[in-house]
Amino acid sequence: MQIGVLALQGDFAAHERALRELGADVRQVRTPGELVLVDGLIIPGGESTTMLKLLLEDGMAEPLKAFAATRVIYGTCAGAILAARVVTSPAQFSFGFIDIDIERNAYGRQVDSSIRRLQPEQEFIDRTGPGKLEAIFIRAPIISRLGEGVRVLIQDEGTPVLVEQGNMLAGSFHPELTADRRVHQLFLDKVSKSTG
Amino acid sequence: MYLTDEFRLKIGLAEQLKGGVIMDVTNAEQALIAEQAGANAVMALERVPSDIRKEGGVARMAPISKIREIMATVSIPVMAKCRIGHFAEASILEALKVDYIDESEVLTMADDVHHVWKHPFKVPFVCGARNLGEALRRIAEGAAMIRTKGEAGSGNIVEAVRHMRTIQKEMRELTVKGKDELVVASKELMAPLELVQWVAEHGELPVPNFSAGGIATPADAALVMQLGAQSVFVGSGIFKSEDPERRARAIVKAATYFNDPVKLLEACEDLGEAMPGLEISKIPAEELMHTRGV
Numbered sequence: 174m175q176i177g178v179l180a181l182q183g184d185f186a187a188h189e190r191a192l193r194e195l196g197a198d199v200r201q202v203r204t205p206g207e208l209v210l211v212d213g214l215i216i217p218g219g220e221s222t223t224m225l226k227l228l229l230e231d232g233m234a235e236p237l238k239a240f241a242a243t244r245v246i247y248g249t250c251a252g253a254i255l256a257a258r259v260v261t262s263p264a265q266f267s268f269g270f271i272d273i274d275i276e277r278n279a280y281g282r283q284v285d286s287s288i289r290r291l292q293p294e295q296e297f298i299d300r301t302g303p304g305k306l307e308a309i310f311i312r313a314p315i316i317s318r319l320g321e322g323v324r325v326l327i328q329d330e331g332t333p334v335l336v337e338q339g340n341m342l343a344g345s346f347h348p349e350l351t352a353d354r355r356v357h358q359l360f361l362d363k364v365s366k367s368t369g
Numbered sequence: 370m371y372l373t374d375e376f377r378l379k380i381g382l383a384e385q386l387k388g389g390v391i392m393d394v395t396n397a398e399q400a401l402i403a404e405q406a407g408a409n410a411v412m413a414l415e416r417v418p419s420d421i422r423k424e425g426g427v428a429r430m431a432p433i434s435k436i437r438e439i440m441a442t443v444s445i446p447v448m449a450k451c452r453i454g455h456f457a458e459a460s461i462l463e464a465l466k467v468d469y470i471d472e473s474e475v476l477t478m479a480d481d482v483h484h485v486w487k488h489p490f491k492v493p494f495v496c497g498a499r500n501l502g503e504a505l506r507r508i509a510e511g512a513a514m515i516r517t518k519g520e521a522g523s524g525n526i527v528e529a530v531r532h533m534r535t536i537q538k539e540m541r542e543l544t545v546k547g548k549d550e551l552v553v554a555s556k557e558l559m560a561p562l563e564l565v566q567w568v569a570e571h572g573e574l575p576v577p578n579f580s581a582g583g584i585a586t587p588a589d590a591a592l593v594m595q596l597g598a599q600s601v602f603v604g605s606g607i608f609k610s611e612d613p614e615r616r617a618r619a620i621v622k623a624a625t626y627f628n629d630p631v632k633l634l635e636a637c638e639d640l641g642e643a644m645p646g647l648e649i650s651k652i653p654a655e656e657l658m659h660t661r662g663v
Contacts, residue, residue, distance in 0.1 A: 180388065180625075181388065181625050182387070182388040182389040182407075182409055182624075182625060183385055183387060183388060183389075183409075184384035184385050184387060185387070185388065186384075186387060186599075187384055203625065203626060203629070204629075218384075218385045219385050219386075219387070219388070219389070219409065220385070220386075220389065220409040220410070220445050220446075222404060222407070222444065222445060223389055223407045223408070223409045223445075223621065226405075226406075226407040226621070227407060227621070227622070227625055231622075231632075250385070251385075262444075263444055277444060278444060281466075282446075282466045282467075282468055283378075283382050283446065283466075283468040283469065283492060283493065284463065284466050284491045284492055286378045286381070286382065287378070288374045288377065288378060309377065309378065309381055311378065311381045311382050311385060312382065312385075312446065312468070347381060350377065350381050350384065
């Protein structure tokens, strides 16, 4: 089982490190040829406008849609923005892999970034392990609407910050920048299950 | 290391900016061109380095109205420069809520001895460095991102290459030293032992390391990325070229596909003229920017 991290721009190196710590076989993905080699994909944080530009201009959009139809994708921050159904503030194209609306930079600018310790939902704890989770929000978006069938795995005072629907995971914070590996483990478990 | 929540948040934004291009812009129109070309951040300033060089005089923090106009125009992070040691300019930029402050040798130094003590600020700082000692001193002061200095406004990549190679070589050398030798290295680098030990153990800086100063073509960007830069800053190279829009897009592509010669070739097609370049040895010593703020 090989795991890909989309490496067009952003904090892909931190995700690679996190996945390697869990013993995963990881590769960077920049082209359609590299995408077909992996069983699951992380779309990292970074600037969604930059990634979108590169995805659309270099022939990655259709292969990514085809991949999402059958494989597991986890989008963090900018990755969640790309995967959402509707993006606001400002509006921009997104792939709609998961039925959520998302508002960009909704907490404010960098001086409004924060680290919070959150109590995950019981389902997350059952699937990964107990304890609060350290969540780093950096110029983070807010998941502003959940479609039917989207489940909340972690929330922050009523705002969903990690959600799941089918093969998709989307989150507004950065677990790759902490030592807690439960979110990445959850993603790997999903990929493993999807490949039978 | 200073792994407080505050410092981790500062480094965290730098992590998000990896694998991309931060572009110098002097107005909202240029900022929009940069964002649409795929810049992952813009640097708001009054004049690009090549104009500062040409026009001379004292170069200061950009006018607030200009930075504000740029912040209102784009959704990507906006950085702004303060003079070396000018903590009052820095505090004003923080109050303005820019996303990153570049304490930059491109502006005239406000203090020729001290840099800003950056830890108490909530906004993160990036600082220039030519070698490992400079980089670690800046990190000790609280910089959450390093960029090699290069020679800004020269359109000549040679200093950027020298500085990146120097830092990489000095880091490699530390990784094979014994504990007692690291104490000597700390003395020679004029850098805190704690940071020297960290680099020796990890083989890299504790904060992201980007490249700046002299990048004028997609090939220049690919060169410094292959030498170990994790992103590039492009100053005069874009808006002093014949076709800024195309060149901006091309350099973004080069920063992503820096290891893919076919994609790089595509990026280099039909770019128009690059900015005019300067031979470093022809620049009078007192006009060199990279020797400021060591």
